[in-house]
Amino acid sequence: MxxxxxxxxxxxxxxxxxxRIDGISLAECRSIFLDWALSLTERKATEAIPRLLAAHGAPDHPMTQVLNEGLTAPAQTGRRGGRAARVGTPD
Structure with a gap:
């Protein structure tokens, strides 16, 4: 089941x-959102978020704000940092 x-x-x-959590804070919603995003396997967050907003999106709830931010934030591509970022790559 x-x-x-x-x-x-x-x-x-x-x-x-x-x-469903009464009095949940924006910071707590952001933490939950990160855990949710990491749990996605084959689905893209940008495809799932509109459906989640349609199913749950209470206008005055902090999770609605976080989900809307997830739609408007630019997608991060590639890796940031690491040795190559510190010393450059040989040409």
Whole structure:
């Protein structure tokens, strides 16, 4: 039997549960969002977020703000840092 709130877009039901927590803070929502994003396997967050907002998006909830930020934030591509960033790459 599937856990209540689980879906392909929210496999651990993290977003679902965040909306159920009274008095949850913006920082807590951001932490949950990061855990959620790391739990995605084959789905892209930018494809899942609109569906999650449609299913859960209470306008005055901090998780709604975090999900909207997830849609508007530029996607990070590539690795930042590491040895090559410190010393450069040989030509």
């Amino acid at each position: 599937a856990k209540e709130g689980r879906s392909a877009d929210d496999p651990k039901a993290l977003i679902h549960e965040a909306y």
